[in-house]
Structures are given as structure tokens and as C-alpha cells.
Amino acid sequence: MAKDKNVEQITDMDVDFGQWFTDIVTKAELIDYSGVKGFFILRPYAYALWENIQTVLDKMFKDSGHENISMPLLIPENLLQKEKDHVEGFAPEVAWVTHGGSEELAERLCIRPTSEVLFCEHWKNIVNSWRDLPLLYNQWCSVLRWEKSTRPFLRGREFLWQEGHTLHATAEEAETETQNMLDIYAELCENYLAMPVVKGRKTDKEKFAGAEATYAIECMMHDKKALQSGTTHYFGDGFAKAFEIQFSDKNNKLAYPHQTSWGLSTRLIGGIIMTHGDNNGLNLPPKVAPIQAIVLPIAAHKPGVIEAADELVKRLKDNGVRAKIDKSDQSPGWKFAQYEMKGVPLRIEIGPKDIENNQCVAVRRDNGEKISISLPDLESKVNELLDDIQKSLYARAKENLVSNTRNAATLDEVKTILNRHGGFINTMWCGSEECELKMREEAGVTSRCIPFEQTRTGDVCPICEKPADTMVVWGVAY
């Protein structure tokens, strides 16, 4: 049991991690349940977090030459049917619109589970020449997948995301694009969300329906389970052929373009919660926290306190800090607990004693440390603290990832490690799907990815014991 648990309404994370997550999500005012299973209301605090993630990503997309676009919500059935693997992958979980008003439609329409086919249809109309390429598109939208079991942020039937879709003249260019976008996702996770990632390629079994190759960033949550936090796909010219997208190349020969797509969703918010949260609630990385510093006047009725607190907020805001004041008549203790629950990185208290000493008191959310700040130093000190909190959150998460990733050479070793520690396990792999399935049956783990950073942990596949050159990281996934 954690000794540092101040908030009794939150279930202890070491007792029941799932319940802890649900508690956080509702008590920190991120989510409300709607009347329909699997559809969640993102309350303003959660949406603000998403907007901050959007702002960062959108800039990175645009800086790398991408443009935003908006595609239709509905897909005619025949369109969805065109690429065989793609339909097979998505058909089981699409929702259909069958009526317009009271009239039954001649052809039913699927609510987009993803928009590949819509982009293909569009590109077929607008692409003629190599001069039209590349097309680097992105859309921010929500999609619908009729999932059976649902959880806030991690798996909803409707979820907000961005889906990037690009079309290129050559395979090489498209492949580079999938790598570049994966790098952008990794940068977002590591530098802004303080979530260390494992970058790699998915096995054929785990890859996206219709893709030639799928890449992913995998993160480790506090309970040592894996969360796939972003994926990019290389499609080759499979979709282009299915949809008959052709262009005249520089030699005036007809050619099929090569395509990619990539996506990242509000699931990341679930990742932030499960990476940094603790028994007192959320713990948000300063770079994306909706409120970076909450200013609390103590004994606010005493003369000069409110004015001094207002002045702090003004100075912080002028300095680019997302600061807020809470002047409500709740007791200070209540406010302390409240903003800890909401994961605000820095709390700044100012009361009569501080004013007397020309100082204020800052309290870090990540480690509880109290720091007296002399008022003239406010801006520089707060910047420094926010920066340090960001770094220490990353360091802590990195430590969790590194210390809970282990190598194994045999199936028994895999099982033993899982029983004792959980976490990620690296083994060699022969490349057969059969062995991959057996690993799941026997050990209960799925392949997370084939990391780009390979280590040779042995010479043979632990399942079939045939020679193996590829290292796979295994884990229990969300």
C-alpha cells in the first residue's frame, strides 16, 4: 500500500489498477459516461489536454509539409469492399446507416472506421501527373468502431484522432514518410508527454488491415502493460491498384502511386494517465497540462492576499505560463487535494506570512517538494521548476521501462519472468506466425513489435528452437 495516499476516494493503484484508472478518469473531471455504451464525454479538462496535444502535433505536421483536410463521415458499402484485406479487417466492427429519414437506402452506408478508401476515391479524381505528387494530407476527426468491450480513452466505439494519408510517386518516398511520421509520434511522446517509447515494426499478424508494413511506438504503463501509442502504415501500391489510381510519370509512363497512413488518438490521454498518475490522481507533464500552475491564496480574507495572488497570476501569464487562480471559498486543504487529483504540475501558495517575507511557496506535484520562492525570482524559478518536472517525469517513466524489460532465451524463462515481474520481454523469433500464436497461448503475451534497436539475446527461437535472427519484444497489451 502506498503511504502517500491523500485522497481516499481514489482506489489504490496497487490494489486494483483498473478501478484506479476509472476513479481518476471520473474524479479528475476528464470523462463522463454517455447514454450509449462505448461513447464517452470528454469534459473540458480532457478536451483542453487533447487540444494541447493537437497544437503540438498539428505544428509538426504542417512544418513537415502536411495539409489538413476534411473527408465525409459516411462510406458507401461498395467503396469499402474494394480492398480485400482492408474490408476483412474492418467489416466486423463497422456500424451501418440503413435509413435516410423513414426511407430505406438503396445502398447502406458505413460510418467511417478509418478513411483510407475515402482518400483513395478522392485521389483517383485529382491525381493525373507526377506533378500532382506527393499529396500530404491529415484530418482531425472522430471515427467509429463497434468494439465489444470499451474503456474510457483506451477503447471507445467513437474516438477522436488524427489520420494522416499520403500519396507518393515512389515506394522509397512513401517508406521514408512512414519512418518520418513515426519519428514525429515518438518526439511527441518523449519530449512533450514524457512517455519513453519503443519504436519498431509490427509482425504480419499484428499489422494493419491492407498494409504492407505497420510501424508502432509502444509505451509501458505503470502496471507494466503495453500501450500502442501511435502507428504508421506503408501500403505500397495495393490500394492504388484496387482503386485504379494512376499517374503519368516523368517518362510519360502510367504508374501506380505508393501510399501511407498514420494515426494517433485520444488513447494517448489514457497513456498519460497510466504512465504518470499515482494514488493522489493525475500527474500531467507540464508541456501539455491545461493548467501549469495553480495559484492559491491562503487566508484570502486578510488584507492584501487576493491582490498579491492576482499579481502572481498576471506575472506568470505574461511569462507564458498557463496559470490560474482559485478564489473559491473551499478550504485550502480541499484545494490542495483537488489540484493534485487534477495533476496540475505546480501549486503556488501565497498567504499573509509569505507576503511579510516577500515570497511565495511552490509545491511540486511530482514529488511533493515545497520550495520558497522570493517574489522577484518568480518567473525564472517557475520556468525552471516546470522544466525540471517535465524531465523528472520522463526519467521516472524511462526507469520503469528499462527496469521492467528483460531478455529471455526459452519459453520457461519467459513464463517465469512474467509470473515474477510482468513487463516487456525480449526474445529471438524465427518469424513464423505459428510460434507467435504459441507464445500467446503458452505465456499470454503478444508481440508488441520488432524493435529497430535490436539486441541479440540468443541464437534460436524459444518456441521452435530453429535459428532466429530477429528480436521481438513481447508484452501484455491494452
Next chain:
RNA sequence: CGGGGUGUGGCGCAGUUGGUAGCGUGCGUGGUUUGGGACCAUGAGGCCGUGAGUUCGAGUCUCACCACUCCGACCA
């Protein structure tokens, strides 16, 4: 889709052998407080998931349905 659980003020729950609904918290108002979830007073808020049935009488018993939730199979 298979197995388990739960449906009673906003939230968390109690409700005895059937007798006409209560507690905690939250919310409103007034006041005292204010450096780790303050206190007093007072007030509002319920089709007891839905529908049938048994009964003089159902939150309670019977049946059916619905919803949510957890665990499996499938997935960002």
C-alpha cells in the same frame, strides 16, 4: 458472443418475515472558519431500471425484458 455481478435522490450505499423509503456525501441559503479534503444551522431533491404477474398491499416475492459493469474471445 460465452460466464459472473449490479440496477433505490447527482454520486456511494442501507432497506429485516411484504405494510407505502432512509443514511453518508454532494448541492442551495445564512453564519463562523481558512498553511493538507473545516464547522454549525437550515433547505431542496425519489415513476426504487422497464413491463407483466401474485397479493387487501410489492423497493422487497415470480417471470420476462433492458441497461450498465467485470472476466474471457476480437481491436487505436
